[in-house]
Amino acid sequence: MPRRSLDDLNRPLHSVDLIATDVFDTLLMRNGLSQRSRIIAGEKMFARFLKSQGLTLPADELVRVRLLAEKMAYRALNMGGGRGEVRLCDVICRQLTILRLPQSLIEERIAVEIEIEKRALFANGDFAMLLRRHRQNGVRVVAITDTGLSGEKVRELIDHFHGPGLLDKIYSSADLRASKRQGDLFSLVLQAERVDASRALHIGDDLLADCLVPKSMGLQTIHMPKKRIRRLVSQGNAALAEGMRHVKNGLGSRKAIPSISDQAHFGEHVFGPIVAEFCLFLWLYSQQASLKGDAAMLFCARGGLGIREAFERLQSVLGLPLSLKRENILISRLVAARTAVATRNPVVLDELAREFEGSSFAAVADALGGRSFHLPAQWQQAFDASGFFDLLDTAGGGAVAQEIDRQNDYFKIHIEQIVGDAKRIILCDTGLYGSTQRLLSAGLPERRFETVQFARCNYKGLSEDHFPNVAGLVVEDRFYNPFKTRTVVLRYWHIIESLFEPAIPSVKTLSIGQDGIVIGNSGDIRFACLDPANGNPLLTGALRYIDGLSSGAQVLRDADRAWLRLKQAITNPSKADMIALGVGPRSVDFGRSEFIATLAPTTRAGMARKLMAVKSELWREGAIAQEFPRLKPALLRAVGLAHVLRGFSAKLNR
Known part of the structure; x- marks a missing residue:
C-alpha cells in the first residue's frame, strides 16, 4: 500500500477510484468555538425563539438538559459496545420531553443548530479545490463523517461554504447508525460504492477514526491533523464556557432547605429531588439503549426494587415514553457468586476472601449452598480462598458443589424467563463496586451484562477490569471529595441502600414454583406485587415528591439544593439530621444472618x-x-x- 501525504493530491491518483473525506476539521474548519460554546449559543437562540412563541424557559435550563441528554446517550452507546451513533434528533427529542415542550419543535431546534454551525465554521478552500480537480478527472469523491447530524444537514453546511457539486455523496454515521471509529461506516461505504478497500483513499484529522482504523481495513489514508494552536483555543473556550455555566448554576442553587427532623419530610424535600434526578439519568440512558430493540433492563433485588418504583412513577408523572423491556430479577451477590463458583472462575475468590476473612471453609460452604452441611474436619479450617476450589472438588465437597450447581441452574432458568431473547442485559442497582456485574460476567460469559448504578466506587480495592461495564450515573469517584458535592454519599453509603431497599430478605435460595416460574426466599418481587416504600418513610417521602412534579427542569433545580442539604446533614449533622438519617442495623448479607449497626x-x-x-x-x-x-x-x-x-x-x- 502506498504511503500517502497531502502532496499526493497535487498529482493524478492512478491507484484510487474513490476519495473519501472527513467533514469537520477537514473540509469545514472550526473557528475556535468549542462544542460546549456552540451548544450554549444555540440554546440561547432557541430560548429567544420559544419566548416569541409564548414559551418562556431560561437558556441555562435548556443548556443543562441538552448536555445531560448527550452525556447519558454517549454513556449508553459506549457501554453497549460503542457501535452506532448518537443522533442529534434523538437528543433534542429527549430534551424537549423532559422540559415538557412540543415534539413539533425538533426541526426548529435543528435549524438553530445549523445556523450556529454556519457561524462557527469556515471553508477549507484549498483542500476543496484539490477534491474538485480529482472529481473532474473521473475520481468519485464522497464525505464520510461521524456526526449526530443527518447527511442532508451536513450537505446544507457544505453547500453553504463550498457551493453545490463538490461531492458525489455524503455518508453520515447518524443516518447509517455506524461509526468510523468502529470501522462499520467504512464497510458500509465500500459496499455502497462497490469499490475495493485498496482502491479507496480516506482523508481526515482524527488519528484513530480517519487514519488507523481505515488503514487497518486496507484503505489508503492521509492524516490532516488539527493544528495544536486550534486545539488549545478550542479547549480554552470550552473550559471558559463550562466555568461560567457552573458559576451561574451555583448562584442559582443557594436557596437553603430548612432543617427537617421527620424522615418522611426529609425524604420528600431532600431525597425526592435526588432520586428523581437519578431516575431522569436512568431514563435518558435507557432511551439510547432501547434503540436497537435487543435490550432488557433488570432491577436487582433488593435495592433495584425501590429504584424501579421511583423510576416507573417518574415516567408516569412526566409522561416519559420507554419501550425497553423491564423486569425485576432475583439476584444478590451470593447468587452471582454461585455462577462464578460453578465455572470455577477465580474472580469469585477475591470476593470470598474479603467477605469471609476469619471464617471457616464450612461457613463459606453453608452460605454458597444455602443450607448447613455435614463436612469433614478439614472444612473447619480457616478459610483460604486459594484452596477453596480444590477442597470443593474433593469427595467431601461433592454435596456442596452439587447444591451450588442446582441453585445456579435455577438462576439460569430465571434469567431465561425474564429476558427472553434480549441480547443486552442492563442490571440496575444502587452500587458501589459492582460485584454482581463482575461475578455474573465471570460465571455466565455467554450473556452480555452491563450495570447502571446510583454510584460507582472501588472501596474494596479489588480489580477494576469490570468498570467499563459499570456506570455510576450520579457519582463515580474513589472517595468523598468536598469539592464534588454529590460524592457525599460515599461518606454514608448505607443511607442510599436503606432508602431504596424494601423490608424483605436478601435472595439466598431459589426454587421452581408450581407454575414453572422460578421463585426466591425473598417472596414475590414482581413489579406491583410488592410495595418497596412500605415501612420506609424516606422512600415514601421521595415518591410523594415525584408525584407532585411538573417537569424535569424542576427536578434539576430542586436537586441542586437537595444535594447541598444532604451534604450538610451527612458531614455536619444536627440533632434533627441525626433523626432523619438514622437507619436501623444493616445486613452483612452474602448468605449470612448477621447485622451491623450504622x-x-x-x-x-x-x-x-x-x-x-x-x-x-x-x-x-x-x-x-x-x-x-x-x-x-x-x-x-x-x-x-x-x-x-x-x-x-x-x-x-x-
Missing part, C-alpha cells in the same frame, strides 16, 4: 476509646455528633480539613 449505642467509655471506635463506624460524622456533642464542631472541622487536603491531593495527582 451507629453503635452511646457508651461511657473514655475519650480515647470513643475516638478509636469512631473510625469503625459506618457514619463517622454521625458518631462524632452522637458521642462528642460539645467537641463536635472542632472534631468535624478536623475531619473536613482532612477531606479537603485529600481532595487537593487528588486534583494535583491527576
